[in-house]
Amino acid sequence: METGAFDLISKMSSSSERKPLEVVKGVNGLDKVVLRQVNGTSAEVYLYGAHVTSWKNEQGEELLFLSSKAIFKPPKPIRGGIPICFPQFSNLGSLDQHGFARNRFWTFDDDPPPLPPDANHKVITDLILRSTKEDLKIWPYSFEYRLRITLGPGGELMLTSRIRNTGTDGKPFTFSFAYHTYFSVSDISEVRVEGLETLDYLDNCQKRERFTEQGDSITFESEVDRIYLSTPTKIAVMDHEKKRTLVMRKDGLPDAVVWNPWDKKAKAMVDFGDDEYKHMLCVEAAAVEKPITLKPGEEWRGRQELSTVNKLLDP
Numbered sequence: 312m313e314t315g316a317f318d319l320i321s322k323m324s325s326s327s328e329r330k331p332l333e334v335v336k337g338v339n340g341l342d343k344v345v346l347r348q349v350n351g352t353s354a355e356v357y358l359y360g361a362h363v364t365s366w367k368n369e370q371g372e373e374l375l376f377l378s379s380k381a382i383f384k385p386p387k388p389i390r391g392g393i394p395i396c397f398p399q400f401s402n403l404g405s406l407d408q409h410g411f412a413r414n415r416f417w418t419f420d421d422d423p424p425p426l427p428p429d430a431n432h433k434v435i436t437d438l439i440l441r442s443t444k445e446d447l448k449i450w451p452y453s454f455e456y457r458l459r460i461t462l463g464p465g466g467e468l469m470l471t472s473r474i475r476n477t478g479t480d481g482k483p484f485t486f487s488f489a490y491h492t493y494f495s496v497s498d499i500s501e502v503r504v505e506g507l508e509t510l511d512y513l514d515n516c517q518k519r520e521r522f523t524e525q526g527d528s529i530t531f532e533s534e535v536d537r538i539y540l541s542t543p544t545k546i547a548v549m550d551h552e553k554k555r556t557l558v559m560r561k562d563g564l565p566d567a568v569v570w571n572p573w574d575k576k577a578k579a580m581v582d583f584g585d586d587e588y589k590h591m592l593c594v595e596a597a598a599v600e601k602p603i604t605l606k607p608g609e610e611w612r613g614r615q616e617l618s619t620v621n622k623l624l625d626p
């Protein structure tokens with residue numbers, strides 16, 4: 312069974328029946344798509360930014376962090392969930408921080424080109440962003456960005472991006488990218504990240520100087536803002552208090568950004584509570600060190616899959 316967004320938009324109603332896919336009004340009247348599985352897992356995606364703001368397990372527990380101070384007012388990006396950084400990660404270019412995909416209104420993609428089938432019984436929504444005249448003034452390249460959001464039968468959350476150069480002027484374009492995933496954690500001091508040990512990273516807190524990770528796993532006791540380079544495809548975030556492992560698998564995205572702002576930076580952000588840094592950790596599947604170049608007609612794919620295991624896993 313695959314459930315397309317369009318079958319259900321027409322059936323928007325106030326019924327409390329748990330539909331697999333539904334479009335409802337979110338904060339400030341912004342449209343959001345709700346994906347639900349029979350086992351009780353769910354996800355929510357705002358069309359503004361194609362921004363996943365919620366991902367819940369079978370017990371209805373939230374697995375993503377969304378700030379209580381998040382501002383749902385375009386053009387401000389939403390703080391938390393999974394912002395999409397495209398066509399620029401951070402300030403690595405002439406665009407505003409993290410590019411513009413996270414503060415554009417996306418639309419439903421009613422006829423996406425096929426993707427290789429994976430698990431059955433998944434709930435899917437396909438969104439699309441195309442460059443507008445306004446965007447072309449700040450980034451002069453035509454593109455089509457298709458994002459498929461899939462909630463699998465076991466509650467796994469897959470994001471598949473397909474970005475195509477649709478320019479007719481023969482010009483290639485180059486971009487950097489990240490799925491800026493904010494995980495919810497019970498206590499940052501009790502969290503460990505595995506899968507990044509012994510790797511090189513660029514430290515954003517030290518002018519992006521290159522270092523080599525020395526620890527057996529990564530733990531947190533102050534601000535961390537690093538771009539780990541050429542990482543394995545699987546990274547695990549162990550939440551000791553919850554006895555839960557959040558697992559990220561990625562494809563086409565060699566790097567992984569790890570970020571926790573800690574107390575000082577937290578206080579400086581208007582859309583982030585002073586103490587919220589204790590309950591979040593960003594691990595971001597990314598392509599930063601080697602930006603991606605697409606010639607006209609070429610397409611790039613990048614995928615991130617999130618799942619959970621209710622014990623502390625050895626990756």
Ligand SMILES: O=P(O)(O)OC[C@H]1O[C@H](O)[C@H](O)[C@@H](O)[C@@H]1O
Nearest residue numbers: 401408409515536537568570593
């Ligand atoms: O505040 P934002 O623009 O959403 O960026 C939030 C953070 O994103 C990434 O993780 C960067 O590595 C950080 O340097 C940045 O502070």
